[in-house]
């Protein structure tokens with residue numbers, strides 16, 4: 372079953388703008404009628420039910436990450452990068468993950484809370500003042516998205532004066548990752564080259580004068596008795612920027628959008644901030660920043676009576692799995708900020724489970740605590756919003772805010 376150029380509503384076609392705007396009817400059709408879907412051009416398979424995706428991502432003996440995470444044949448070659456942690460299988464993956472985990476200890480993550488809160492405060496002061504003066508505020512560009520960029524700069528220990536350089540690099544990397552194959556990749560490649568030059572210098576400096584930051588930790592770390600090379604460390608920086616930035620910003624933006632779609636739920640959350648940590652998982656379940664990533668079969672795999680041969684790309688449709696009624700019940704499409712969610716796939720599962728999930732949740736928790744305390748009627752103007760076009764992630768380019776002028 373192959374999707375065509377004008378496949379129409381409810382048909383799975385990851386390249387189609389209408390599908391990207393509202394993929395959920397197509398996901399439902401896949402789950403119900405075609406749970407082991409075969410796509411012809413480009414050739415790949417897609418799993419859409421929760422249990423199938425859950426089991427597949429937890430089975431590295433059959434599903435490998437080493438051929439990349441998209442259905443593009445050579446995505447990493449396009450960037451001239453060595454494979455990063457997210458594109459490795461055990462045992463090398465296990466050893467690298469152990470190293471990077473040193474930068475994400477609960478203590479280190481928790482210690483960032485006061486700085487993140489101060490940053491969020493400052494952004495809200497500015498947004499509120501602009502809204503009160505009758506100016507437009509872009510919730511995504513001016514609030515949600517700067518938070519993770521600030522956090523990454525903190526994590527890397529960038530000098531304050533250099534942070535202005537960092538923003539455009541992060542945007543370029545994000546553009547490449549989110550379909551940059553057709554989005555000005557050359558400009559983005561220049562920005563990446565510039566960023567790598569800057570980081571190479573930083574790594575040299577941290578080797579000589581290590582501090583407490585993540586780059587210093589990595590310069591001191593050893594793998595199989597050897598220090599990590601500059602190239603290894605650059606790969607880590609790349610994966611953190613590409614994986615930890617827009618994902619987190621979009622979680623915050625989608626959360627505001629979802630709360631604006633059901634004001635009773637927004638009132639519940641504004642009245643009880645203890646609900647916020649659970650609500651974040653609910654936002655991610657309904658509107659996941661990562662909608663799907665691929666694995667490659669290492670052996671023939673049989674699911675629901677259909678055999679996927681060895682060497683095939685298989686999309687793990689996290690965005691569909693997270694709305695599966697078989698897992699979340701008949702109201703799986705509804706927002707319930709108090710929902711119990713024993714397991715979900717917003718951060719994947721298994722060996723590649725998101726290593727930054729605590730940090731992402733910390734940022735989003737602070738964002739919602741502060742936002743709802745100050746602007747309990749915060750919302751978004753979808754009529755003027757612009758969605759990001761991507762076959763793999765779900766997010767925003769622009770998302771105008773409402774309700775910021777009523778403090």
Ligand code: HEM
Pocket residue numbers: 436440456457458468610611614615616618619622655659660661664716717718719722723724725726727728730731
């Ligand atoms: C809401 C925000 C986030 C979402 C939705 C998210 C989602 C994900 C997902 C789905 C994966 C698994 C990829 C796969 O299937 O192969 C992943 C892995 C990863 N994420 Fe996140 N992520 C978020 C935030 C972050 C942050 C803040 C960081 C770090 C600053 C981060 C760093 C990583 C890394 C390093 C991996 C690779 C782990 C490995 O391969 O072992 N992520 N993330």
